[in-house]
Amino acid sequence: MTQSPSSRDPHPRATTLGELRASGHVQKTVKNELRDNLLDALREGRDAWPGILGFENTVLPQIERALLAQHDVVLLGERGQGKTRLLRTLATLLDEWTPVIDGSELGEHPYDPITPASIRRAAELGDDLPVSWRHRSERYSEKLATPDTSVADLVGDVDPVKVAEGRSLGDPETIHFGLVPRTHRGIVAINELPDLAERIQVSLLNVMEERDIQIRGYTVRLPLDVLLVASANPEDYTNRGRIITPLKDRFGAEIRTHYPILLTDEIAVIEQEADLTAVVPPHVLEVLARFTRLLRESPSVDQRSGVSARFAVAAAETVGAAAVHRAAVLGESDPVARPVDTQTIVDVLRGKVEFESGEEGREIEVLNHLLRRATADTARDSLGGIDLSPLVTAVEQGEPVITGDRVTAKVLLNELPDLPVIDEIAERLGATSDGERAAAVELALEGLYLARRIGKDTGDDGQTVYS
Structure with missing residues (x-):
């Protein structure tokens, strides 16, 4: 259950970029963050996977190695084997609080703005750039793949309202970002990946490898920082759909789950x-x-x-x-x-x-x-x-x-x-x-x-x- 903000531990006090620099905060990529926190848990003997039962000697060691190798992961297994629960547990390995540019659309790090609007604000305000803090529960996004899922849902589309306001179609600020860019510096989980139409799966290729996105013929180069994880039923490859070969190749780890052995x-x-x-x-x-x-x-x-x-x-x-x-x-x-x-x-x-x-x-x-x-x-x-x-x-x-x-x-x-x-x-x-x-x-x-x-x-x- 997601905690309400009032019930969480208090976050750090830095409210501007200058205060954040003075505090000695160090920026990490999401994969480095997961890797370091997992290593801390392993060294201290803490349970890094609360609520996950029956995978202790099989699945968990494999997913731990995948995270240490900083790989994107796809879990393969029959229904009801706990794949979704395992994916959701990944969020507990993120830092509890992380700084973001206050009001930024994609939750960018104050040290590293990536959208034109945030880059402009950072240049204008300097050390006075306002900083807010995001809890790890807000850095996990989950999408159930359905046949009607569109590229706009995952990646984004041109926003006609912004165009109507007078911006040109080539202006990156006319884009309405989809789920993946909005989870910048977080974890994106796609359940039942083979249910995505093959042309929709193609839209994820650059996100996983080149880390840029293309919308309506416009290439918007955003150095997205995400961990992409997915689940699939092996039978889906022949029944309802399949994971296209180029996308499957981009996952660093393919891990089989199972029903409880004991x-x-x-x-x-x-x-x-x-x-x-x-x-x-x-x-x-x-x-x-x-x-x-x-x-x-x-x-x-x-x-x-x-x-x-x-x-x-x-x-x-x-x-x-x-x-x-x-x-x-x-x-x-x-x-x-x-x-x-x-x-x-x-x-x-x-x-x-x-x-x-x-x-x-x-x-x-x-x-x-x-x-x-x-x-x-x-x-x-x-x-x-x-x-x-x-x-x-x-x-x-x-x-x-x-x-x-x-x-x-x-x-x-x-x-x-x-x-x-x-x-x-x-x-x-x-x-x-x-x-x-x-x-x-x-x-x-x-x-x-x-x-x-x-x-x-x-x-x-x-x-x-x-x-």
Whole structure:
């Protein structure tokens, strides 16, 4: 979240060019600035990439080397791999405050004006040239590439209003600058770069190499100081478009991203990103993380499209919402998600998964099968070593255990006999409240059913009966 100016650290006090020179301020290019701040973070052992999970030993070392080499970067990866978040994190490596010529259109450095208007003001005012300070959050610009993006959006165009005021077409001051020049001394990020029409991509060639721009036949030589970064889905090269070869050649680094390799990273991403409205126990999050990973491995799912991390995040939020719904209907005070709630994600989120063409009509079957596998794996790993035989015997010899979205945690717990194994299950899963204990017992019951040690019936009324 971008801080408001009042909540940021106070910026330096220099208000004129003379005061800035007297303070000993040294001008740096944006790439030198990023390089120096990254090196400081590495030397001090600080986390230079807050909020980036699962890339520690793969992607981050590559992007760090690219920044140290002062290269423009393109990230290639399937949807939902955190490419945009990573690009936005680059802004945290900029200096917190940087001086600009007050009122300048492109945020030029007071030592180095580049537009005719600023050059003229600097010559007229000398050391009295007014200076203001720009926060690093204002030095990052992001553009989602869409087919209707124009050269004017990225580079600029002749402003007819300025022409109407009496300036000639050849006057550089008639130009309305686009996103790239306006991010002078900052970072320009273009998401989904292949979606840009090829003729629009051509307009970026000089920006990246010669650092000048051409508008309506007029060459405006501006020594732009920008880091250009972009994201793309590798499949876009054949589906919707491609990155033209000359532009691809100008990126110094092409880095492949990936989905979390470790299960713990997958769970951490869900915990970080999900806006949960109820308590979702760790073992329920683990089921969702395993489910997402199984989808990514399934031959029934189109792996060229990928299964986004947003799927797992949305699944956690849906499961939490199911718990809140049950609590509202049945009057529970503290909603806690239970394994029975995971069934809600199959119907709600199946549209977020792209299946292979031969799987038409089997989508629900595939999702249910993989969800059962994820639950079984979680139960086996979470409860391994606990003798669940007393619970099996109690279910076989006693009354059926009924759960579902119309059964409160207290009712579920009251259906169970007072067995030491239930306390052992709760302790293993860190369950203390009634809702958490009910969620723990449900995982054990579902694990026993999937291991074919007890039976289960699911009715149309949403009730699940273990017997």
